[in-house]
Amino acid sequence: MVLQDTVLVIDDDNELRGVLQEALSDAGFEVLTAENGSVGLTVALESKPNLILLDLVMPVMDGWEFLERLHADAWGKGARVIILTNADDIDSLSRAIEGHGYEYLVKTDWKIDEVVDKIRGELGVQ
Amino acid sequence: MSDPGKSSIPFISLITLFPALLLGTIFGIPHLIGEGSAEDLITLSGIGVTVTVTDLLFVIGLLLSASIMAVVYYVLVSKYKVAVLADSKTEELLKSRDFFLRLFDDSPVPYLMVAKDGEIVLPNKASQRLFQMTAEELMQYKFHELHDDAYFAQSRTIYDKFVRGVASSDVEFEVVRKDGVRRWVRLSALPYRKQGGKGKGGTISLLDITEQKAIDKVKTEFVSLASHQLRTPLSAMKWYGEMVLQGKEPLSEKQRRYVQKIYKGNQRMIELVDLLLSASRLEMGSFHIEITSFDPILIVKDIFEEVTKSIKDKRLHIIENYEGDHTNFFSDKKLVHMILQNLITNAVKYTNDDGTVRVSLTFSPDDLHVEVEDNGLGIPPEQQDKIFSKMFRADNARLKVADGNGLGLYIIKEAVESLGGEVGFTSELNRGTIFTVTIPNATEGSGTKSN
Numbered sequence: 001m002v003l004q005d006t007v008l009v010i011d012d013d014n015e016l017r018g019v020l021q022e023a024l025s026d027a028g029f030e031v032l033t034a035e036n037g038s039v040g041l042t043v044a045l046e047s048k049p050n051l052i053l054l055d056l057v058m059p060v061m062d063g064w065e066f067l068e069r070l071h072a073d074a075w076g077k078g079a080r081v082i083i084l085t086n087a088d089d090i091d092s093l094s095r096a097i098e099g100h101g102y103e104y105l106v107k108t109d110w111k112i113d114e115v116v117d118k119i120r121g122e123l124g125v126q
Numbered sequence: 127m128s129d130p131g132k133s134s135i136p137f138i139s140l141i142t143l144f145p146a147l148l149l150g151t152i153f154g155i156p157h158l159i160g161e162g163s164a165e166d167l168i169t170l171s172g173i174g175v176t177v178t179v180t181d182l183l184f185v186i187g188l189l190l191s192a193s194i195m196a197v198v199y200y201v202l203v204s205k206y207k208v209a210v211l212a213d214s215k216t217e218e219l220l221k222s223r224d225f226f227l228r229l230f231d232d233s234p235v236p237y238l239m240v241a242k243d244g245e246i247v248l249p250n251k252a253s254q255r256l257f258q259m260t261a262e263e264l265m266q267y268k269f270h271e272l273h274d275d276a277y278f279a280q281s282r283t284i285y286d287k288f289v290r291g292v293a294s295s296d297v298e299f300e301v302v303r304k305d306g307v308r309r310w311v312r313l314s315a316l317p318y319r320k321q322g323g324k325g326k327g328g329t330i331s332l333l334d335i336t337e338q339k340a341i342d343k344v345k346t347e348f349v350s351l352a353s354h355q356l357r358t359p360l361s362a363m364k365w366y367g368e369m370v371l372q373g374k375e376p377l378s379e380k381q382r383r384y385v386q387k388i389y390k391g392n393q394r395m396i397e398l399v400d401l402l403l404s405a406s407r408l409e410m411g412s413f414h415i416e417i418t419s420f421d422p423i424l425i426v427k428d429i430f431e432e433v434t435k436s437i438k439d440k441r442l443h444i445i446e447n448y449e450g451d452h453t454n455f456f457s458d459k460k461l462v463h464m465i466l467q468n469l470i471t472n473a474v475k476y477t478n479d480d481g482t483v484r485v486s487l488t489f490s491p492d493d494l495h496v497e498v499e500d501n502g503l504g505i506p507p508e509q510q511d512k513i514f515s516k517m518f519r520a521d522n523a524r525l526k527v528a529d530g531n532g533l534g535l536y537i538i539k540e541a542v543e544s545l546g547g548e549v550g551f552t553s554e555l556n557r558g559t560i561f562t563v564t565i566p567n568a569t570e571g572s573g574t575k576s577n
Contacts, residue, residue, distance in 0.1 A: 015362035023369060057354070086357035107361035108396045112368045 004030040005123050008049040010040035010066065011084070012058040019112070020053065027116045028125075037061030041069055044076065050123055051080045067102075080122060084115070148187070238330040242317075244268035244285055247327070256311070256334055258304040269315070269330045274300040274308050284315055288328065291319040298335065310339040343410070350406040353399045360399065363392045401533040404464060405516065408540035415458045415544065417568045422494060423452050425463050426485055429470045436474050443482040450489030456568040457494070461541045468534040469498040469561055476502035476523065477558070489567075493547070496563040504555040514539040514549070522555075538563070 007029045009020045014035075021031045032049060034040035038061040044052060052070075056063035063083065070076035083104035105115065230237060236253035238246050249257075249264040257264060257272065270285035277299035284294045295314040302308055312335050317328035367389040370377070377385065407413050430437070430444065437444060473483045481501030488495040503522045505513055512518045516536040538561075542549045546566050553559035 013358045013362065015366075016358060019362050019365045019369070023365065026369075086354050086361070108357050108364065108400070112365040113372065115365075 004028065005051070005125060006030045006032060006047065006049040007119060008032045008034065008040065008044055008047070008052045010034045010037060010052065010058070010063070011055040012036055013055075016055075016107070020115075023112050023116055024119070027120070029119070037063060037066030037069075041066055044070065044079065045073060048075055048079075051082065051119060053082055053084045053119075056083060056085045082118070082122065236311075236332045236334065238264070238269050238332070240269050240288075240327055240330055242289065242327045244270055244288060253332065256303070256309065256332060257301070258307075263304070272301045274302050276300070284313065288315045288317050291317045291326075293317060301332065309334055310336045346406045346409045349402055350410065353403040353406070356399050357396070360392060360396050364389070364396065367392060398533075401537060405533055405537050405540065408537065408544060413461070413544060415461065417456050418459055419454070419456050420459045420462075421452050422455060422462055422466065422487060422496075423448055425459075425466050426470070426487065429463075429467050432467075433471060433474050437483075440474070440477065440479045440481070442474065442477060442480070445482060445484040447484065447486035448489075449487070451491075452487070452489050454491075454567075454569065455489060455494055457545060457565055461545055462565060465538050465541050465563060465565070466496070468538045469496070469563065472534050473498050473500035473502070473561075476500055478502065481558075491567065491569070493567050494565045496565070497560055498563075499558060499560040501558045504557055504559055505551070505553040506555060510551075510553065513551075 007024050009017055009024070009031060010033075011017050011020070012035050017033045017035070021033055024031045032043055032047060034043050036058045040052070040054070041061070043049075054063050054066065061069075063085070067081070070079060070081070081102050083102050084107055085104060086107055105118065110118075230239075230248075231250045233250055234252055236256040237250045238253050239248035241247050245268050246265050249259075249261050254261055254264060268285070270281040270288075273281040280297060280299050284297055287294055293314070293316050297313045298310065299313070300308045301311050312333040314331045315328065316330075318326055367385060370385050371382065371389065426446070436442075470483070470485060473485075477483055477500040482499075483501075484497070484499040486497045488497075503520075505520050506522060509518075509520045513520060514535050516532065518536075519532045539549050542563055542565065545568075548564045549561070551559055551561045
């Protein structure tokens with residue numbers, strides 16, 4: 001990889017941001033992190049990452065509002081987002097994916113390798 | 127209470143004299159006015175007395191009257207005795223009736239006495255308080271007309287059963303007070319029943335469980351929230367664990383073993399949290415039911431795949447049996463998966479080493495019938511009515527299998543019921559249990575709904 005793909009991890013939990021950062025860096029990605037939707041939005045619009053891993057339930061600005069604002073942006077509209085969440089009740093998820101077709105992963109159902117593979121697949125890298 | 131027998135004794139006694147008077151009058155009058163014929167004379171020569179036939183008849187009449195009087199008197203007196211006795215009995219009965227009526231009226235449990243068509247005939251004070259209505263206002267209703275509209279079908283079913291003389295117990299739904307406030311009640315309808323006949327009225331009890339429901343809801347929401355919160359650190363532990371176990375940093379054999387144990391413990395926590403979440407979501411009714419077409423056999427295969435290790439470790443013999451058309455089944459995939467997973471993992475968990483687990487799926491156009499049989503501990507007969515309760519574990523299971531949580535069967539029941547199906551079992555101690563689940567095939571009216 002000459003130019004590293006950038007992944008932005010937006011999650012309010014330190015440990016989770018940490019483990020994702022480690023795993024994705026090990027896998028060769030450049031990783032940016034943000035602890036809530038508000039910070040995430042600033043970082044996203046500034047550095048235009050190749051993919052955003054988004055938690056839903058967060059303080060300050062939650063994932064739903066983040067998606068709404070992201071969509072208001074010309075670049076943001078087409079940004080790749082995978083929702084990585086602990087909420088697996090369809091009702092709250094459908095609010096997030098309504099009309100946008102975002103994919104969502106329930107954290108505890110996935111192994112870290114599988115998450116990394118999923119991102120690789122999404123970005124079309126080996 | 128006055129007794130008709132008592133006052134009429136002298137009167138009836140007098141009437142019994144009537145035959146003597148009648149005979150005397152008919153035959154005595156001609157004799158007195160001297161018109162009696164000579165043939166009327168009878169000479170009782172033996173004793174030297176001469177009497178007329180009339181005299182004789184008069185005496186016979188008197189004797190007859192006396193005997194009739196004696197008989198009538200005897201009958202009347204014995205009847206009077208019975209009446210006196212009955213009087214005191216009636217008094218006792220009346221007292222106990224008053225006592226029970228007071229008990230009924232003052233009971234803290236709302237009760238309605240209803241006629242056979244369900245019309246309220248006697249609402250006690252607690253029921254008047256529950257509905258904020260007077261007895262007269264309540265008596266304008268039939269008992270099943272007091273529900274909130276959302277529960278129309280339920281109360282209709284209870285009512286239909288009631289008029290057929292069939293009891294309902296512990297049905298929970300909301301009723302509407304006069305001021306429009308809704309209250310949760312637990313209703314039991316007990317029709318009085320003639321032998322083999324239809325109902326002829328009965329008693330309805332309506333326990334107000336509004337407070338209890340509110341507490342339950344808070345508790346359920348708490349569990350749901352706590353479970354969501356728990357998932358975050360659990361997933362961080364899971365992923366770090368995986369990175370340690372699969373990472374490039376070398377581990378000693380011991381270290382690897384320890385980390386594996388930590389990882390396994392973490393996995394168990396994740397499963398428990400998942401179960402708690404499912405249970406609380408089913409309870410809150412926030413499970414979104416989505417009807418799609420899928421093949422339940424594939425789900426069974428996946429589940430067996432997940433428990434391959436346990437099956438191998440315990441050297442279990444697995445029998446699978448599939449019948450009918452499995453390509454045309456519609457239901458909620460997530461719930462069906464949940465049901466089958468809990469049934470099968472339970473069977474694997476509770477079957478002894480070298481035992482057999484049998485899974486059979488029979489498809490018909492109307493429903494899917496599932497049987498899961500194990501060679502396990504069996505359920506003690508005295509605990510069989512509790513096994514679908516939340517957090518309940520039978521004593522023998524608790525002793526033998528440590529890592530159960532008492533949620534599996536509860537979730538199965540909740541999930542089956544939210545799909546409109548039925549669950550049951552037969553069990554023999556130390557021989558095993560067969561669980562049977564019937565899930566309707568939702569071919570008709572496919573779509574989505576919230577339960």
